[in-house]
Amino acid sequence: MALYVQKYGGTSVGSVERIEAVADKVSGFRCDGHDVVVVVSAMSGETNRLIGLAKDIQDTPTPREMDVLVSTGEQVTIALLCMALNKRGVPARSYTGSQVKILTDSAHTKARIQDIEVQSMRSDLDAGRVIVVAGFQGVDAEGNITTLGRGGSDTTGVALAAALKADECQIYTDVDGVYTTDPRVVEGAQRLEKITFEEMLEMASLGSKVLQIRAVEFAGKYKVPLRVLSSFKDGPGTLITIEEEDTVEKPVISGIAFNRDEAKLTVLGVPDVPGVASRILGPISRENIEVDIIVQNVAADKTTDFTFTVHRNDYPAAEAVLQKVAAELGAREVVGDGKIAKVSIVGVGMRSHAGVASKMFDALAAENINIQMISTSEIKVSVVIAEKYLELAVRSLHSAFDLDAADVVSE
Ligand code: ADP
Ligand code: ASP
Ligand code: MG
Numbered sequence: 001m002a003l004y005v006q007k008y009g010g011t012s013v014g015s016v017e018r019i020e021a022v023a024d025k026v027s028g029f030r031c032d033g034h035d036v037v038v039v040v041s042a043m044s045g046e047t048n049r050l051i052g053l054a055k056d057i058q059d060t061p062t063p064r065e066m067d068v069l070v071s072t073g074e075q076v077t078i079a080l081l082c083m084a085l086n087k088r089g090v091p092a093r094s095y096t097g098s099q100v101k102i103l104t105d106s107a108h109t110k111a112r113i114q115d116i117e118v119q120s121m122r123s124d125l126d127a128g129r130v131i132v133v134a135g136f137q138g139v140d141a142e143g144n145i146t147t148l149g150r151g152g153s154d155t156t157g158v159a160l161a162a163a164l165k166a167d168e169c170q171i172y173t174d175v176d177g178v179y180t181t182d183p184r185v186v187e188g189a190q191r192l193e194k195i196t197f198e199e200m201l202e203m204a205s206l207g208s209k210v211l212q213i214r215a216v217e218f219a220g221k222y223k224v225p226l227r228v229l230s231s232f233k234d235g236p237g238t239l240i241t242i243e244e245e246d247t248v249e250k251p252v253i254s255g256i257a258f259n260r261d262e263a264k265l266t267v268l269g270v271p272d273v274p275g276v277a278s279r280i281l282g283p284i285s286r287e288n289i290e291v292d293i294i295v296q297n298v299a300a301d302k303t304t305d306f307t308f309t310v311h312r313n314d315y316p317a318a319e320a321v322l323q324k325v326a327a328e329l330g331a332r333e334v335v336g337d338g339k340i341a342k343v344s345i346v347g348v349g350m351r352s353h354a355g356v357a358s359k360m361f362d363a364l365a366a367e368n369i370n371i372q373m374i375s376t377s378e379i380k381v382s383v384v385i386a387e388k389y390l391e392l393a394v395r396s397l398h399s400a401f402d403l404d405a406a407d408v409v410s411e
Contacts, residue, residue, distance in 0.1 A: 003165075010042060050069050067137075067146050091130065096137065102138035113155065181398055202377075228240070253347040262311065272303055276304065287317055309342070339388070366396070369386075
């Protein structure tokens with residue numbers, strides 16, 4: 001019999017009825033003789049609601065108090081799910097992150113898991129109990145409550161599966177697997193039977209929020225068998241695999257990811273001398289602002305235009321830093337655009353196929369979509385475009401790379 005760690009996301013526990021449905025599912029696994037450790041998110045919308053309450057009181061609350069606040073959402077769902085299980089005659093116990101204990105560093109709101117104590121979980125499993133653990137939260141060495149970043153319950157699930165050497169970590173959500181792109185944007189998106197960790201990591205990093213990036217990293221590092229499934233309907237879901245498929249048969253592009261949360265900043269007319277990039281980006285990183293794509297072009301007049309993207313939330317802070325830096329460097333001007341989006345095509349098949357980027361650019365040109373920035377790696381090509389063209393771009397790339405429903409060869 002197997003040990004499964006099953007993570008149920010916000011929509012899957014979004015109401016009492018949904019929690020009852022999860023309890024039915026879990027008790028079904030128990031009836032089949034499997035051991036189950038459940039990780040739950042807060043009810044959908046709850047974490048946002050809590051953040052809203054905090055902002056009503058203070059613009060920038062301390063990260064420590066934010067963690068105390070937002071971790072409460074998951075404490076509600078673990079208790080309710082245990083009640084629903086107990087009602088069904090399934091012995092179950094709920095645990096918060098600090099009770100387990102899931103030890104993290106002290107980086108409040110984005111803590112990293114360092115260690116998980118498995119002893120008492122093993123005793124519960126041996127005693128025939130289902131364990132229900134609050135996702136997204138942990139505790140630091142001083143006993144402070146920490147959280148793992150938005151979407152962090154996925155990481156709790158994978159980390160527990162790694163610590164307990166579970167047979168599979170199952171991420172139950174509101175879609176029945178990982179799709180070629182977000183099925184909410186492209187109706188003809190296809191569920192993938194399998195996707196490699198490497199591709200999934202790119203997809204998650206480039207904006208596909210179906211799995212938290214850290215969860216994929218963790219699963220890849222500790223070789224945790226990982227599957228994304230629907231909590232609403234039965235089916236095989238999508239398996240995240242280590243080995244690459246026979247790439248000859250595989251489509252060149254596995255998926256299309258996109259991200260609306262970016263903004264672009266340009267320093268125009270910077271003198272083209274050594275050290276400029278460091279003098280521009282140094283102060284940005286000292287403000288803890290992460291930079292994504294960077295492009296620098298040198299003009300004939302020996303000046304350079306330096307452009308980069310940041311998360312849209314960081315746009316005002318980054319612009320303020322740049323105004324100061326530009327004055328110090330004798331640059332001509334700082335311009336910015338908060339209404340951009342990034343679209344990326346991802347696939348390990350790119351390694352063995354030429355012309356993928358130009359096919360992407362052709363498809364965008366055919367729709368008259370202007371490319372503002374380009375960034376590539378071995379298995380992805382990303383472009384920055386005006387946000388208003390995002391959906392058109394994703395749909396046209398989905399067709400251009402033959403990913404639409406009717407085009408996909410049966411898996
Ligand atoms: P949960 O609350 O269960 O953690 P999320 O909202 O975090 O669920 O993730 C599921 C959502 O991810 C889906 O509803 C879907 O809109 C979105 N999504 C984005 N890209 C993809 C993709 N490539 N495949 C499947 N879902 C995707
Ligand atoms: N409740 C948290 C969030 O909304 C964690 C999660 O759902 O994974 O981000
Ligand atoms: Mg999620």
